[in-house]
Amino acid sequence: MLKESQIMKIHYMTGIAALFVVAVHILMRLVMPYNLSLEYDNVILNYHNLPYAVLLESILVLIAIHGFNGLRIILLEMRQSRGWEGFVTVVTIAAMMGVIAYGTRTIIVANGLSLG
Amino acid sequence: MTETIEKIEHLDKKRAKEHKEKEILRSSVTLKVLRANRAAGEPARYDTYEVPVQRSTTVLDALLWAKQSKDHSIGIRYSCRMASCGSCGMKINGIPRLACYTKVSELEGSTITCEPLANFPHLRDLVTDFSQFFAHHKDMKPYVQNKAADLDPSQITKLSEFLQTPEDVDKFLQFSYCIKCGLCYSACPTVAMDTRFPGPQALGQAYRYFADTRDGASKDRLDMVDEKHGIFRCHFAGSCSTVCPKGVDPALGIQLLRGHLLGFSKSEKKAAELKDRSKA
Numbered sequence: 001m002l003k004e005s006q007i008m009k010i011h012y013m014t015g016i017a018a019l020f021v022v023a024v025h026i027l028m029r030l031v032m033p034y035n036l037s038l039e040y041d042n043v044i045l046n047y048h049n050l051p052y053a054v055l056l057e058s059i060l061v062l063i064a065i066h067g068f069n070g071l072r073i074i075l076l077e078m079r080q081s082r083g084w085e086g087f088v089t090v091v092t093i094a095a096m097m098g099v100i101a102y103g104t105r106t107i108i109v110a111n112g113l114s115l116g
Numbered sequence: 117m118t119e120t121i122e123k124i125e126h127l128d129k130k131r132a133k134e135h136k137e138k139e140i141l142r143s144s145v146t147l148k149v150l151r152a153n154r155a156a157g158e159p160a161r162y163d164t165y166e167v168p169v170q171r172s173t174t175v176l177d178a179l180l181w182a183k184q185s186k187d188h189s190i191g192i193r194y195s196c197r198m199a200s201c202g203s204c205g206m207k208i209n210g211i212p213r214l215a216c217y218t219k220v221s222e223l224e225g226s227t228i229t230c231e232p233l234a235n236f237p238h239l240r241d242l243v244t245d246f247s248q249f250f251a252h253h254k255d256m257k258p259y260v261q262n263k264a265a266d267l268d269p270s271q272i273t274k275l276s277e278f279l280q281t282p283e284d285v286d287k288f289l290q291f292s293y294c295i296k297c298g299l300c301y302s303a304c305p306t307v308a309m310d311t312r313f314p315g316p317q318a319l320g321q322a323y324r325y326f327a328d329t330r331d332g333a334s335k336d337r338l339d340m341v342d343e344k345h346g347i348f349r350c351h352f353a354g355s356c357s358t359v360c361p362k363g364v365d366p367a368l369g370i371q372l373l374r375g376h377l378l379g380f381s382k383s384e385k386k387a388a389e390l391k392d393r394s395k396a
Binding site: 004 | 306311
């Protein structure tokens, strides 16, 4: 079981790293007119570009870890009992893994790779 | 004179100067006191008392005048009347303050509202229950732990002492001025939500002993505060440091302790030397 200081270290590091990757992601919207960058073909092209797909995956993982830990912290402050702490930890980890799994699946499918 | 003492003297002078500039002189004030006996299930109400005041009258003086002359049943906890015991903490005009350390002349308006401290279970009138607050304080083991210390009563004649430099003392001195009045605990927004959060006072004390070169339990102290409802739940609102009547900065202690937990600050603490005074 991780100590709270270790969890918070991960929280701060994912937050800082997310700032960087999201900044790159936003900058990529500006290499062409914004509305064009959101057209279906261009979006699919992004997913086919492997480095960009890796960037999207890292955004997904970093934001999910940072965001769901933030939610865990907020929920922990709402009630003080062992049961609630356990429930909040399990639910936020499950939700985080669910979001990462679903997002990863989307990236893989859009990339054109077969899931088998 | 250590750096901390100089800083506190400077703050005292600044406070006195500011007070002189903002002083409002009047011959009487209206005290609006929250009244309720929670054990009897009474709902809260406000009683008002017209109290004659002088330039040096404190809110505690005014309350005691009202208790003596108008209503003997006002419930109030107090003792030293000189900001040393920390008993008369209450919300004065909505801000946690010591009644004995707050002059009527420094408060704006002709009505002074006195309410019990927030974040403490309310007992009666201006009296609150400090059990949980002291329990958090006790959890931090607020005493020097050192296996080298000669605590054996049969060795008491040894007359040994730990030597510290003024620089060593400066690292924790301001935190040792805490009088456990509970004003910081009352002002803390995290305590208002999370009753298992130790609060600024207890965390400040954890840092006070962590930074003390005579203490040998630094790792245990870090482990104590490193839990789900521990030090990382502090939102760094800073209200604890703002309301402290003794110039203690618990928010600083919390941030320094966090730095050590996260590995940003390296503990360069050198253990104080135990010296046998009888040989000197």
